[in-house]
Amino acid sequence: MDLRAVLTGRLRTCCPRVWYGQAKEKDQRPYLVYTVEQLSHSDNQRLMELEVNVVDYGDDTGPAEEISDAVEEAFDAWHYLDENLQISAYNDRRQTVEEEDRNIIRRRLLLELHVYERRKE
Secondary structure (H helix, E strand, O other): OOHHHHHHHHHHOOOOOEEEOOOOOOOOOOEEEEEEEEEEEEOOEEEEEEEEEEEEEOOOOHHHHHHHHHHHHHHOOEEEEOOOEEEEEEEEEEEEEOOOOOOEEEEEEEEEEEEEEOOOO
16 A cells, blocks of 8 residues: 555544545535655655644634544554555644634644655565
């Protein structure tokens, strides 16, 4: 399995609506949008940052906070292993993001990923 498929599957345990990069304009909220950035690379190990944005609309921040809690719990010292990948995840930061439209509720979660590409011998 590839990295994005693994991450999307794990994030869907927290929220059924998960998008990589950008959400579709008219999707039902709340939803998650995530990106992955490589910070460093050494041999077969990559240090990466997973950014997850929890997005909702309205005046009740409860659902966004609950989903954020679920994401942090799902990735707190989480380990994944298959024939191609080994992943270790660690929570880093959680931030409230203020939007121009005050009805948009957004939480930004940053997680550290240690990704090893398993070599076949």
